[in-house]
Amino acid sequence: MADKLSKYRSKRDASRTPEPVPQTPPEPQGGDAFVIQEHHARSLHWDLRLEHDGVLASWAVPKGLPDDPGANHLAVHTEDHPMEYLTFHGEIPQGEYGGGTMTIWDQGTYELEKWSDREVKVVLHGSRAGGRFALFQTDGKNWMIHRMDPPAHDPLPDLSPMIPTEHARPPRDPTAYAYEFAWGGRRLLVPIEGGRTTAAREHPWLRPLAESFGSRTALLDGELTTLSGAEVLVFYDLLYDDGHSLVNRPYTVRRAALEALNLSTAHWQTAPSWPGQAHPVRQAAKDQGLPGVVAKRLDSPYEPGESTAWLFIPS
Incomplete structure (x- = not known):
């Protein structure tokens, strides 16, 4: 079986970054955990990670999860991350891959509705993030994330002074x-x-x-x-x-x-x-x-x- 963390490992030097860098391939297992990390790297974004087959499938979402079903957000599919990343936060040194401050924005569990190579549908149950979301591939690494249920918040108003x-x-x-x-x-x-x-x-x-x-x-x-x-x-x-x-x-x-x-x-x-x-x-x-x-x-x-x-x- 292919090592799902080989790409992750190739981008990191365990002697230079505090990130978890396991040296052995992950063991396939079931699980329903998720984490969203706020990442102040070269540009601010949020990393959505869903537990799947012993790793964390990951997407970088520049604008965060959408509140409005009418506005999809870009979600760049990145390499799978190790399970230890569920609790990771800290300072990744500048010059290293993803250098910058990473904090845990939310974590919890999710219900899986669909998982394929081009589309993932989940219901998130977190303290800050909740609701039904669909991730779908558009081209290459580019995916989009769509909110499937009604807005969780009031819409941002468009006003004159x-x-x-x-x-x-x-x-x-x-x-x-x-x-x-x-x-x-x-x-x-x-x-x-x-x-x-x-x-x-x-x-x-x-x-x-x-x-x-x-x-x-x-x-x-x-x-x-x-x-x-x-x-x-x-x-x-x-x-x-x-x-x-x-x-x-x-x-x-x-x-x-x-x-x-x-x-x-x-x-x-x-x-x-x-x-x-x-x-x-x-x-x-x-x-x-x-x-x-x-x-x-x-x-x-x-x-x-x-x-x-x-x-x-x-x-």
Whole structure:
């Protein structure tokens, strides 16, 4: 019988990588375990591995498992891996095959519905990944993965920004609002999915932001502005987070979820917000030469287009 791990073994030097490199051929056995590893290698991807005939059949999935049955994801069929890889995580040295950080994203068991050379159908039972999936070959090593059951999460919304209505003075009930600086920049909605964002096409420096989210899907609302001579993306709203739309949730809920992300680097940061402090924030905006402040109703949902729930108050 052919050694199913010969290709795996040929790509690795056991003296240079912490990966398991068994020296004997695997023994055929039945089993139903799976693991998904998040792999920060040359490019971020997820490795799906299914136990089959004593090895782990493996696919590299650049965007992770699809949530939507209408959107198939690329799944590159890679070499079989040893069973010990079910629990492997760690740092593969740079310069070695697959060099980078590997963590276990999910693990569990699966039900097998079909297994052939060109198609595999399984039902995954994990703590994060669940549902019916089909893997099917297209050409060469290229396969696709398709979700067969309904979406597990809310779809990522396609929205236009919420625009404040200009108002000459602060609202009559200042305690019903939070106050933020009006930055005078350019609005930018940033969708993040599968560790990538389409916003990076125009702003390549946003790629590390998207990678930092891993498999977490999000939609951020912010503004490109200049601070201390450098372009910075200031975030002030979170519209979708980890499978759930926040559009209909009140501002206070969205704001708390945004702050929990701890977005703070030299290139992007979370905008400060001060509930109930209309006059001090307006004066601070004037002192810093900013156009004004935006008053945001604490109980307001996110309303695309112009809305009276957000008020732009000039300095």
